[in-house]
Amino acid sequence: MQVFTRFVVLFFFVHELNLVSSANRTRGTKRQLRSTQKVQQQSTFCPSGRGGELVYTLKPFQRFAEVSYMAYSTQTRKGKSVVWMGSDGFQNSISAVNIEDGKIINTFKLDVPPQAQGDWESMSIGPCDDSKGTKSCIYIGNMGNNLADFCHDQNCQTGRPLVYIYKLEEPDINAFYDLNSSLQVATLVINFKKSGFPTNRANSESLFVDHVGDEAGGKAGDLYFITKFETRRDLQRVVKISVDSHENLSPGSSSNVPFAAVGKVSQDATWTDATMNRKGNLIAVRSWNKIFFYPRDESQTVEDALGGMACPFVSSTVMRKSQDQFESVTFMPFPYYAEASECLNKKACELTITRYELSFD
Numbered sequence: 001m002q003v004f005t006r007f008v009v010l011f012f013f014v015h016e017l018n019l020v021s022s023a024n025r026t027r028g029t030k031r032q033l034r035s036t037q038k039v040q041q042q043s044t045f046c047p048s049g050r051g052g053e054l055v056y057t058l059k060p061f062q063r064f065a066e067v068s069y070m071a072y073s074t075q076t077r078k079g080k081s082v083v084w085m086g087s088d089g090f091q092n093s094i095s096a097v098n099i100e101d102g103k104i105i106n107t108f109k110l111d112v113p114p115q116a117q118g119d120w121e122s123m124s125i126g127p128c129d130d131s132k133g134t135k136s137c138i139y140i141g142n143m144g145n146n147l148a149d150f151c152h153d154q155n156c157q158t159g160r161p162l163v164y165i166y167k168l169e170e171p172d173i174n175a176f177y178d179l180n181s182s183l184q185v186a187t188l189v190i191n192f193k194k195s196g197f198p199t200n201r202a203n204s205e206s207l208f209v210d211h212v213g214d215e216a217g218g219k220a221g222d223l224y225f226i227t228k229f230e231t232r233r234d235l236q237r238v239v240k241i242s243v244d245s246h247e248n249l250s251p252g253s254s255s256n257v258p259f260a261a262v263g264k265v266s267q268d269a270t271w272t273d274a275t276m277n278r279k280g281n282l283i284a285v286r287s288w289n290k291i292f293f294y295p296r297d298e299s300q301t302v303e304d305a306l307g308g309m310a311c312p313f314v315s316s317t318v319m320r321k322s323q324d325q326f327e328s329v330t331f332m333p334f335p336y337y338a339e340a341s342e343c344l345n346k347k348a349c350e351l352t353i354t355r356y357e358l359s360f361d
Helices: 002-044 146-150 302-307
Strands: 049-060 067-077 080-087 092-098 103-111 122-127 138-143 164-168 186-191 203-209 223-228 238-241 254-256 260-261 272-274 282-286 292-296 314-316 324-331 336-343 351-359
Touching: 067 138, 067 272, 067 336, 080 122, 080 336, 103 238, 122 272, 138 203, 146 203, 203 282, 223 272, 238 302, 260 302, 272 324, 282 302, 282 324, 292 302
Parallel strands: 067 122, 067 324, 122 203, 186 254, 203 272
Antiparallel strands: 049 351, 067 080, 080 092, 092 103, 122 138, 138 164, 164 186, 203 223, 223 238, 238 260, 272 282, 282 292, 292 314, 324 336, 336 351
16 A cells, blocks of 8 residues: 555656646747747848948028928929928928928928927828828827926926827928918827826827738827937837827817827837838837837737837947937838938038938848
């Protein structure tokens, strides 16, 4: 009987060891799988470097003394590349620029109330809705809020309590517009006074639109912005506004839109702009002197991509004469991207836009 009892105890002891060993192998396999997925994400669509530098020069315009936003348009002027751009601060118009000859093609005044003009800091062009149609909209982030940098909780009293995103269908740059008229915009009102967000006020200079959506529920036309806290980077968040919240807004309307803080950018920096390429598989996020690239496949949400590993290649900004700080980046026809700087001392300067070509091994 004692021999039999020892045999049973030994049997269950060995069986338990096998179960523990099997569980450890399973956990190890899962860890290895997660690690492999991260490596695969990093190598899916990462540039290995840049080349083909081309510098465009714009003659001095005071309206471009503090260029903070720039977005490439699929429209052309006599076959030349066109970007929409403008300076930060108190604005009420945007300009289409032929960057190849340095001339302003057209300037469009927007119908925004004076008290809401605030501090324009970002711009993006992308789908107006989730239909993936040919119509494109311009999104302008009136979200500059420097005093909100002092906000560390939901009880802050410094900075603007509300910030805005303006949406309008992209104008035809070659059409005639009455200089005394204004284009109507839909106004998305952002109020950070809500549970689930670390502060009741925030600054943001990075706004972009998802061109394609994803298999995890993201849609074409979803908007993303990244908050900016220079002294408390731990408070920075990636924020999502679903296309469902703005696709039916009509020009001239205003709406408090729901939004959600969905993650953080994995790199530690103060973010001054962001952009996504039109295929939706590469996101560029910039600081004052560097641009980081994040690959994204169709199964990934934007927040998962930005929270994952950045590509090893980092684009370091080259500071030129009369340049100050860089707050703009835009993808051009792939694999090109471009960046521009504010002018030194906020005075009109010979503005340079530098275009680079991404290389892939």
